[in-house]
Amino acid sequence: MANQNDRSIVSRRNFIATTGAATAIGIAGCTANDGGNGNGGNGNGGNGNGGNGNGDDGNGGNGDDGGSVSGDISITGSSTVFPINEAMAEEFQAEYDDVNISLESTGSGGGFENFFSLGDSDINGASRPIKEEELEKCRENGVEPIEFQVGGDALTMAVNNEADWVDCMTVEQLAEIWQPDGAETWADVDPDWPDEEFELGGPADTSGTFDWFTENIIGEAGSIRSDYEPTEDDNTIVQLIQGNQYAMGFFGFAYYDENEDSIKGLEIDGGSGCTAPGLDNAKDGSYPMARPLFIYVNEEYLQEKPQVEEFLRFYMERVNTSFVSDVGYVPASDDQAAENVSKIDDTVN
Numbered sequence: 085m086a087n088q089n090d091r092s093i094v095s096r097r098n099f100i101a102t103t104g105a106a107t108a109i110g111i112a113g114c115t116a117n118d119g120g121n122g123n124g125g126n127g128n129g130g131n132g133n134g135g136n137g138n139g140d141d142g143n144g145g146n147g148d149d150g151g152s153v154s155g156d157i158s159i160t161g162s163s164t165v166f167p168i169n170e171a172m173a174e175e176f177q178a179e180y181d182d183v184n185i186s187l188e189s190t191g192s193g194g195g196f197e198n199f200f201s202l203g204d205s206d207i208n209g210a211s212r213p214i215k216e217e218e219l220e221k222c223r224e225n226g227v228e229p230i231e232f233q234v235g236g237d238a239l240t241m242a243v244n245n246e247a248d249w250v251d252c253m254t255v256e257q258l259a260e261i262w263q264p265d266g267a268e269t270w271a272d273v274d275p276d277w278p279d280e281e282f283e284l285g286g287p288a289d290t291s292g293t294f295d296w297f298t299e300n301i302i303g304e305a306g307s308i309r310s311d312y313e314p315t316e317d318d319n320t321i322v323q324l325i326q327g328n329q330y331a332m333g334f335f336g337f338a339y340y341d342e343n344e345d346s347i348k349g350l351e352i353d354g355g356s357g358c359t360a361p362g363l364d365n366a367k368d369g370s371y372p373m374a375r376p377l378f379i380y381v382n383e384e385y386l387q388e389k390p391q392v393e394e395f396l397r398f399y400m401e402r403v404n405t406s407f408v409s410d411v412g413y414v415p416a417s418d419d420q421a422a423e424n425v426s427k428i429d430d431t432v433n
Contacts, residue, residue, distance in 0.1 A: 152182075153180055153182065153183060153390050153391045153394045154180075154182035154183055154391065155182075155183060155184075155389065155390070155391040156183070156184050156185075156186070156391070157173075157183060157184070157185045157186070157206045157207065157389075157391055157392055157395055158185075158186050158188075158199070158204070158205040158206050158207070159173065159185065159186065159187045159188070159205060159206065159207040159208075159209065160187075160188045160190045160194075160195035160198075160199040160200060160205040160207070160208050160209070161189075161190060161191070161192055161194075161195030161196070161200070161205075161207070161208035161209035161210055161292075161379075161380075162189075162191065162192040162195070162208075162209035162210050162211045162291070162292050162293075162377070163189040163191060163287070163291065163293075163316055163317075163318055163335075163336070164209075164211040164237055164292065164293055164335070164336035164338070164377065165192075165209030165210065165211060165234070165235075165377050165378070165379065166187065166189045166209060167336075167338045167411045167412065167413075168209075168234060168235055168377070168408060168411055168413060169187060169207065169209050169379065170187055171407065171410075171411050172395075172398070172399045172402065172407075173185040173187060173395075175398075175402075175407075176395055176398050176399075179398075180391075180394065180395075183391045183394075183395070185395070188205075189316060189317075190290070190316065191287070191288060191290035191291040191292065191294075191316050192208070192209065192210040192211055192212060192290070192291060192292030192293075192295070193215075193218070193289070193290040193291065193292065193295065194290035194291075194316070195208040195209065195210070196208055196210070196214065196215075196218040196221075196222075196380075197218070197221070197290070200222070200227065200229070200380065200382070201218060201221040201222040201224075201225055201227055202225055202227075203225060203226070203227055203382065206381065206382065206385055206389070206392050207379050207380070207381055207392075208229075208379065208380045209377070209378070209379050210292050210377075210378045210379070210380060211237065211291070211292035211293050211296060211336070211375065211377055211378075212292040212295050212296045212375070212378075213231070213378065214229060214231065214378075214380060215295075222382075226384070227382045227384075228382065228383040228384065229380040229381070229382065229383075230380065230381050230382075230383055230386065230427055230431060231378055231380055232378065232379050232380070232381070232396075232400070232424045232427065233376055233377070233378055233416060233420050233424070234377055234378060234379050234399070234403045234408070234416060234424075235376075235377045235403060235408045235413040235414055235415060235416055236366050236367065236374060236375065236376055236377060236413060236414030236415075236416075237336050237337055237338075237366065237374070237375050237376075237377055237413055237414070238337040238361040238362055238363065238365060238366035238371050238373065238374055238414075239293065239296065239297065239334060239335075239336065239337065239361075239373040239374075239375055240334060240335060240336070240337050240339075240340040240349045240350075240361040240373070241253065241258065241332065241333075241334045241349070241350045241352065241361075241373070242322075242325050242332070242333060242334065242335075242340055242347045242348060242349050242350065243325060243331065243332050243347070243348050243350060244325055244326070244328060244329045244330070244331055244347065244348065245346065245347060245348050246329045247329060247330070247348065249270070249276065249277050249278060250270075250274075250277065250350065251348075251350065251351060251358070252350060252351035252352070252353055252358035253350050253351075253352060253353065254352075254353045254354075255301055255352065255353070255354050255355075255372055257273050257274075258301050258352070259301055259302050259303060260272075260273055261273060261282065261284075261332070262284070262286075262297070262301070262302055262308055262309060262312075263302050263303075263307065263308070263309060264307055264308065264309050264310070265309065266309045267282070268281055268282070269281050269282070270282065270330065278330065280329075280330045281330065282330060282331070282332060283324060283328045283330055283331040283332070284309070284311070284312035284313065284331070284332055284333060285312060285313040285314075285315065285320065285321040285324040285325070285331065285332075285333035286308075286312055286313070286314060286315075286321060286333050286334050286335075287314065287315070287316065287318075287321075287334075287335070288314040288315055288316050289306065289308075289314065290316065291316060293334070293335065293336065294306075294308070294314075296375055297334060297373075300373075300375075301373070318335040318336070318339045319339070321333035321334070321335055321339075322335070322339060322343050322346075322347060325347045326343075326346050326347060336412070336413075337361055337362075337363070337366070337412055337413065338411055338412025338413060339412075340361065341412040342412070349361045352371065352372045352373055353372070354372030355372075356370070359371045359372065361373070363409055363412075363413070363414050366414050367414045374414075377413065379399075381396065383431055386428070386431050386432060387431060387432055393428065393432055396428055397425070397428060400421055400424040400425050400428065401421075401425075403415060403416040403420070403421050403424065404416045404417060404418050404420065404421035
C-alpha cells in the first residue's frame with residue numbers, strides 16, 4: 085500500500101479494481117480510535133498510522149466548525165468495509181482539506197489486534213462483531229470501543245465464467261468443499277461435475293469474512309481446509325478465479341460487483357431455493373450469506389479529537405443513502421442511522 089498521503093485520496097472504484105475485495109441484515113457500525121496521532125502523514129504500508137494514543141491530534145477546530153477542523157484520522161480493519169470507509173474519506177477530504185485520513189486494509193481481526201486495541205488507529209472496520217477477546221484486549225489498553233452498524237453485505241462465492249456445470253450450490257455443498265480435509269474434486273461433490281481438482285482462494289484468518297464464513301457456513305469458527313490460498317487482497321482471489329476454470333473463492337459483494345463480467349457469482353441455496361447474491365436479496369434476508377458490516381471507534385478519541393467526531397457525523401449522515409449502495413453494499417436503515425448519531429451525541433455530550 086502506498087504511503088499515507090498517497091492513499092488518503094483514492095478513487096473507491098480504483099481501489100476495488102486494483103486490490104480486489106442467512107438472515108435479514110440489521111445495519112450496524114463501529115468506530116475505531118486514531119491513537120491521537122499527529123504524525124499520521126508519516127504512516128507507511130506496515131501500519132498506515134503515525135504515532136500512538138498519546139500523540140498530538142493536530143486538530144485546529146471543533147466538531148461545530150466543519151471548515152476549520154484539521155488533524156489526522158487513521159482507519160484500519162476489514163477489506164470488505166474498506167470501500168465504504170475509503171469512499172467516505174474521499175468525500176470528507178474534498179470538503180475538509182485540512183484533515184488527512186490514512187486507510188489500511190488489514191482484515192477485521194488484524195486491525196483490532198495490531199492497531200485499534202493498542203490505540204494506534206481511530207477507526208477499525210469489521211465485517212463481523214468484535215470478539216470478546218478483542219474487547220478484553222482493548223480494555224486492557226484503555227480503549228473503549230463504540231460500535232456503529234454501517235451497512236450490509238451479500239458475501240459472494242464466485243467461480244470462473246467457463247464453469248458452466250454450476251450456477252447454484254447448497255450451503256451443505258459449500259461446507260463439504262471448504263471444511264478441513266474437504267472434497268478434492270468437483271466430482272466428489274456432484275458426480276455430474278468435472279473430475280478436476282479445486283483451485284481455492286479466500287480471506288486469511290485475520291479477516292472478518294473468514295470468521296463469518298467458517299462459523300456460519302462450515303459450522304465452526306476458524307475451521308477450514310489447509311490447502312486454499314489465503315490472502316487479505318481480494319483482487320488476488322478475483323485473479324485466481326479469472327485464471328482457472330476450476331477455481332472458486334469468496335469475498336464481499338462489492339468486489340464481485342466490480343468484476344461481474346469476468347467471474348460468475350454463484351446462487352446459494354440455504355434451504356429455500358437458489359438465491360443470487362445481490363443487495364436486494366441481502367436486504368430482505370432471502371440471501372443465505374447476508375451479513376452486517378461495522379466500524380468501531382475509541383470513546384476517548386471521539387470525545388477528544390474534533391476531526392474524528394466531524395468525520396463520524398459526516399459518515400452517519402450517509403450510511404442510509406445510495407452513497408453506500410453505489411459502493412456495492414446495502415445501506416443502513418433510517419432507524420440505524422439515527423441510532424448511530426445518538427451514540428455520537430451521547431459520547432461527546
